[in-house]
Amino acid sequence: MMINARKLILGTAAYTVCTFSLAVGWHVLLFQERYESFGYFEGEPDFLLGLLTIVLQGVLLSALFPMLKPVGTSFRRGIKFAFIAGAFFWTSHVLAFVARQKVPEVSAFIWMETAYLLVQFGLFGLILGVIYRGETQTDGRSNPGNEGGDA
Structure with missing residues (x-):
């Protein structure tokens, strides 16, 4: 499968x-x-390294999305993919953080980071829906001519 460079x-x-x-x-x-x-912070945050990390995550997630074939309109597919990716990030980011260090008010931290990741990946899923608008997956086959399917 060729990856669409523009997407x-x-x-x-x-x-x-x-x-x-x-x-x-x-x-x-x-x-x-x-x-x-x-x-959560020790010293000053390194914004440049944070930005580089996010760019790399964006490349990997954007390359992975078209390889997976969840059924539905582009918006449903985007949301499904984003919430699966978000759940993975949640376990590796939130749970790993509280596992490796003593966090005061663990439940508050977990709730705040869960809310943050829901917003982050909810937005990303919607954006994927826009980028792939008009593409519908049915039974694992693409139907790029279905422009009206994403109401």
């Missing part, structure tokens, strides 16, 4: 802008004191 770039850019903006807004601007109390 890969759009997906990567969308994931990067959405995720980086949300991460800075959520963790640094809105809830910085709360996350500091959780021990």
Whole structure:
């Protein structure tokens, strides 16, 4: 399967802008004191390394999406994929964080990060739906001519 370079770039850019903006807004601007109390930050955050990490995640997720074949309209497929990816990120990010260090108010941290990841991956799923608008999966076969199927 050939990856559509335009869609890969759009997906990567969308994931990067959405995720980086949300991460800075959520963790640094809105809830910085709360996350500091959780021990989430040690020293100053490295925004450049964070941005690079997010770009790499965007490339990988945007390349993986067209390889998977969930059934449904582009929006349903985008949401399904994003929530599966988000669940993986949740286990490797949220649960791993509380497993490797003592976090005061563990349940508050888990709830806040769960809400953050729901917003992050919900937005990404919707954006994937826009990027792949008009493509419907039925029984594992693509139907790119179904422009009206994504109401």
